[in-house]
Amino acid sequence: MGQIQSIEELISLLLRRRWMIILITLAGLLGAVIFAKSRPDVFETAAVIQIEGAQVAEPTTPGGQAQPDGGGAAQILQTIEQRLTTRDALTAVIERHNLFADQPQMTSDEKLVALRTAVTFQAVDSAGGQAFGQGRSISAIIISVRYGDPNTAAELANDFAQGILDQSAAGQRDRADKNVAFFKEEEARIYDQISKLEAEVADYKNTHADAMPTLSDARRDEIVSLSDDLRQATQSLVGLQGEQAAIAAKPQQREIDKRRLDDIATQIDVLNAQVASINARKADVEAALSATPEVERVLAGYDRQLQQLQGQYDNVMQRMAEAETTQRLAERQQSERFTLLDRALSPDYAIGGGKKKIAIAGAVASLLGAIALAFLLDLAKPVVRTAAQMQRQLDLEPVVCIPEIRAPKGRLGSAALRLIDDPKRPIFGLPRFAVIAAVVTLALVLTAAVIG
Incomplete structure (x- = not known):
């Protein structure tokens, strides 16, 4: 570490470069605050879909066990999510809600990526748990949307929720019809072979x-x-x-x-x-x-x-x-179905924590950078300042250490220990620690005001 090989030497370095460290830290803090404030607000809202079990018992599976409630919902959700996040589906959503109209510089791919990132589908597992050898059982689906406009965020969440409801109902009937048609074809084929x-x-x-x-x-x-x-x-x-x-x-x-x-x-x-x-x-x-x-x-x-x-x-x-029974249940909407439990509402406040974290991270990074710069400056101009450094560098033990003697600074130096006594020079009449405390307090107040 060059000249810095003890805690006392590190403290001495910080005291010698205190003004540079303070100024760099304040400048970094203000820069982080300005950057955090320049970032747009993000509002988050969510719609909740509940998965209701079948009103009539489903037909048993080939293994002899009945399909548990919500057992097929995980696969249905995965299929619906893939359909709703295709290029054509997202493009239709962007055109329907006129998204990113204020950002004409964005390309179509960038808009699609931004919308995919803004929408999140989260499945809530059923409290009943999962039996061995059976599929995942879920009881609800949460559609979360993060967007810069609160009303648009709520509209997007409700739009995707309605898409899940429509595709789930249509998908169940379509799967039931396809299953019946498939087994009828199989029955005719095998009967012909027999x-x-x-x-x-x-x-x-x-x-x-x-x-x-x-x-x-x-x-x-x-x-x-x-x-x-x-x-x-x-x-x-x-x-x-x-x-x-x-x-x-x-x-x-x-x-x-x-x-x-x-x-x-x-x-x-x-x-x-x-x-x-x-x-x-x-x-x-x-x-x-x-x-x-x-x-x-x-x-x-x-x-x-x-x-x-x-x-x-x-x-x-x-x-x-069994397929015909499932088909009749789907037509009567008595099988497993999705219902909108809670619609998404326009949030009143933007999600917090992001700007404050950026400001704090900027302040910490500025402080560490200032300390590193002070260390580099001290390393570029090595000076023997203590008896321990002289003995370590020159292998000579000093006999006498003469402290640094500064000349008196006159009225300016004596005024540093007094309160304001000169109306014409109010700032130089304050003690240095008071000036530093005032600047730091002002910076913190400004940061809190800007972030808040």
């Missing part, structure tokens, strides 16, 4: 009617029956063939033997035809039975698709019933 899939299943069953899994037991029984018939026919055929061979082996055949041979031949032809028919039928039944697992697999896939579509269809029908 009909097409059922027709496809019917065609497949007709094509593979012999291989249906429900007929597998009957086909097995039929194969057993055919096997028995084939065995009996084979046995009969073998018997006839043996008898035919025995008759044909006789050396002399009588007429009766010839007729018997003709009967046996006829029976053998019939039995051969039966055996061929039984074998063909058995082959067909065995082929159908072997194709049954594949048919069963395909039908199981069809069943799974039908079950999924049926589940979707049932879910859509339930949601459509």
